[in-house]
Amino acid sequence: xxLFQSPASPFVRKVVVTLHETSQTGDVELVxxxxxxxxxxxxxLPHNPTGKIPTLSRPDGPALYDSRxxxxxxxxxxxxxxxxxxxxxxxxxxxxxxxxxxxAAVSMTYERRVRPEEKQFDGWIEAQWGKIxxxxxxxxxxxxxxxxxxxxMGQISVGCAxxxxxxxxxxxxxxxxxxxxxxxxxxxxxRPSMQATRPA
Numbered sequence: 780x781x782l783f784q785s786p787a788s789p790f791v792r793k794v795v796v797t798l799h800e801t802s803q804t805g806d807v808e809l810v811x812x813x814x815x816x817x818x819x820x821x822x823x824l825p826h827n828p829t830g831k832i833p834t835l836s837r838p839d840g841p842a843l844y845d846s847r848x849x850x851x852x853x854x855x856x857x858x859x860x861x862x863x864x865x866x867x868x869x870x871x872x873x874x875x876x877x878x879x880x881x882x883a884a885v886s887m888t889y890e891r892r893v894r895p896e897e898k899q900f901d902g903w904i905e906a907q908w909g910k911i912x913x914x915x916x917x918x919x920x921x922x923x924x925x926x927x928x929x930x931x932m933g934q935i936s937v938g939c940a941x942x943x944x945x946x947x948x949x950x951x952x953x954x955x956x957x958x959x960x961x962x963x964x965x966x967x968x969x970r971p972s973m974q975a976t977r978p979a
Contacts (some may be wrong), residue, residue: 785813791846794853796850803856821885829844869933877936880911886950922937926967941960
């Protein structure tokens with residue numbers, strides 16, 4: 780299998796962390812590509828019409844895309860430990876929250892890096908940060924017992940989302956007012972899977 784990826788993408792990191800946590804890193808070749816919303820990498824398009832990363836090509840079926848689809852597939856392939864039936868709806872909701880933080884944060888990054896300066900919209904950027912800030916508040920007040928429980932995909936998604944905030948939006952100070960979430964992340968970020976996937 781091949782994973783079309785860029786290591787700075789939090790969605791890619793989520794998949795690669797999953798590979799580490801399920802002991803499947805040796806089964807997947809990481810293929811580096813450069814792609815943006817306005818210039819899709821030609822290597823991806825035969826596998827994924829949206830041109831987005833991550834995309835996982837398989838020898839025995841069509842390529843998979845969207846990190847949630849890929850992670851669910853990889854977990855099932857390894858025996859299904861990251862989406863436990865006993866708390867599946869909580870896990871999926873927490874994963875969606877982490878993914879929403881990633882989506883908003885990546886959108887902020889692209890607004891500055893891809894859109895011409897005269898067309899950049901500060902109101903759009905602040906609206907995206909508002910989504911992130913509300914999500915952080917909810918994680919800190921509602922989800923700490925789940926985050927501190929057995930490892931699942933919700934935790935991986937949130938961990939990768941917070942790592943991306945450190946990478947691209949550190950000046951926003953996401954830790955302010957989120958002491959419990961900060962303490963959790965300091966521990967979670969030390970997992971070997973997170974250390975091995977830290978973007979340069």
